Amino acid sequence: GAGVSQSPRYKVAKRGQDVALRCDPISGHVSLFWYQQALGQGPEFLTYFQNEAQLDKSGLPSDRFFAERPEGSVSTLKIQRTQQEDSAVYLCASSLDLGTESMNTEAFFGQGTRLTVV
Amino acid sequence: ELKVEQNPLFLSMQEGKNYTIYCNYSTTSDRLYWYRQDPGKSLESLFVLLSNGAVKQEGRLMASLDTKARLSTLHITAAVHDLSATYFCASRTSYGKLTFGQGTILTVHP
Numbered sequence: 001g002a003g004v005s006q007s008p009r010y011k012v013a014k015r016g017q018d019v020a021l022r023c024d025p026i027s028g029h030v031s032l033f034w035y036q037q038a039l040g041q042g043p044e045f046l047t048y049f050q051n052e053a054q055l056d057k058s059g060l061p062s063d064r065f066f067a068e069r070p071e072g073s074v075s076t077l078k079i080q081r082t083q084q085e086d087s088a089v090y091l092c093a094s095s096l097d098l099g100t101e102s103m104n105t106e107a108f109f110g111q112g113t114r115l116t117v118v
Numbered sequence: 119e120l121k122v123e124q125n126p127l128f129l130s131m132q133e134g135k136n137y138t139i140y141c142n143y144s145t146t147s148d149r150l151y152w153y154r155q156d157p158g159k160s161l162e163s164l165f166v167l168l169s170n171g172a173v174k175q176e177g178r179l180m181a182s183l184d185t186k187a188r189l190s191t192l193h194i195t196a197a198v199h200d201l202s203a204t205y206f207c208a209s210r211t212s213y214g215k216l217t218f219g220q221g222t223i224l225t226v227h228p
Contacts, residue, residue, distance in 0.1 A: 001148070005173070031213070031214050033216075035216075035217065040208050040221075041216030041220065041221070042208075042219055042221050043161070043206075043218050044124075044218070045215050045216065045217065048213065048214070048215055050213070055213070056213070056215065062227075091160065093216075095214055097213070097214050098187050106163060107163075107214060107216065108163075108177060109160045109161040110160060111159070111160045112160055
């Protein structure tokens with residue numbers, strides 16, 4: 001498809017379980033972002049990739065969260081030893097943006113993965 | 119740290135009425151976005167505002183930006199039920215990171 005694709009759409013994990021969430025950005029998009037959206041809240045930034053380089057991971061809430069984008073396309077957000085407070089929708093967004101001066105910075109969001117930790 | 123605040127957080131409107139959602143942001147930003155989110159769905163881009171005084175309109179929605187006041191508004195004209203959703207504003211940093219407001223839940227009643 002032409003949009004940002006995320007999988008799985010829904011994930012139920014037992015507390016302490018590791019999970020991996022996948023994001024397929026729009027083909028050719030350089031920038032990729034992960035956001036966490038708790039129930040009733042706005043999305044909050046987790047991490048940013050420019051191609052395969054992770055340039056900002058300041059939003060990752062703990063060292064249990066890890067993201068990668070090894071070939072500059074598909075990205076995976078991994079959460080180790082999940083806790084109940086990790087329950088949220090995880091949104092991935094990509095943009096064509098090639099740098100700070102680029103005008104092509106509209107971010108396209110995927111449908112998200114709803115993670116429920118029980 | 120950039121902060122983005124929206125008000126009101128809840129808005130119940132009658133069909134046909136007008137109203138405005140306000141978005142204040144705390145530090146200089148080079149562009150402001152408005153998104154719509156339906157329950158269980160992702161974010162749909164509505165407007166991107168690039169400069170001071172920018173005004174954009176699409177159907178019954180009109181967005182404006184005042185960079186000096188660090189204020190953006192989303193004006194709803196003659197509301198219809200189909201506009202019921204959650205609306206977010208977001209301010210952008212230099213490389214594209216977005217800081218979102220809390221969201222405004224809009225409900226339009228007959």
